[in-house]
Amino acid sequence: MKKIVLFIYLFFILNCVSFAHDYSKDNVNVDHPIIKVVKSNSKVGAGYMKIVNKSNKEVKLSNIEANIAKTQEIHEVILENDVFKMRPINTEILIKPEETLEFKPKSYHFMFFNFNKELADNEMLEAKLIFDKGLVIPIKFKVVVGHNKHHH
Ligand SMILES: [Cu+2]
Numbered sequence: 040m041k042k043i044v045l046f047i048y049l050f051f052i053l054n055c056v057s058f059a060h061d062y063s064k065d066n067v068n069v070d071h072p073i074i075k076v077v078k079s080n081s082k083v084g085a086g087y088m089k090i091v092n093k094s095n096k097e098v099k100l101s102n103i104e105a106n107i108a109k110t111q112e113i114h115e116v117i118l119e120n121d122v123f124k125m126r127p128i129n130t131e132i133l134i135k136p137e138e139t140l141e142f143k144p145k146s147y148h149f150m151f152f153n154f155n156k157e158l159a160d161n162e163m164l165e166a167k168l169i170f171d172k173g174l175v176i177p178i179k180f181k182v183v184v185g186h187n188k189h190h191h
Contacts, residue, residue: 060072060179065174066093066094067092067098067134068091068093070088071181072087072179074164079157080158083150086149086150089142090142093137094136097134098133098134099132100169101171103149107154110150114147114149116148158184160185161181162182163179163182164179
């Protein structure tokens with residue numbers, strides 16, 4: 040059992056390395072943006088990435104622009120009465136110099152409702168991240184379909 044787990048773990052790491060993709064502008068880096076869906080025809084998907092501010096100024100993320108789905112939002116997760124709830128952000132997200140903002144499960148994430156087309160595993164989908172002061176970073180989300188796609 041342990042061996043299998045290790046194997047899956049290594050495979051995942053190697054897979055991530057070989058498909059690593061990142062985008063950068065004005066010393067703001069966007070690392071490995073992905074959209075996770077359960078099935079290729081899923082209605083809902085979540086987007087994850089890391090944004091690293093390598094500049095010496097604060098940047099604020101305010102929005103996402105794309106034609107990926109009918110509804111595309113940046114969500115935050117709040118703990119309310121011991122229950123995690125997600126909701127669209129209503130302010131910009133501040134990233135201080137040298138800080139990393141990670142979009143991940145149970146934290147900030149991008150949310151897509153009603154995709155404009157059926158998705159394919161490893162497909163790349165264009166989007167733009169909108170920051171303050173006119174900074175716009177074009178990125179491509181890599182689509183990840185399913186939970187254990189390497190073990191059919
Ligand atoms: Cu959400």
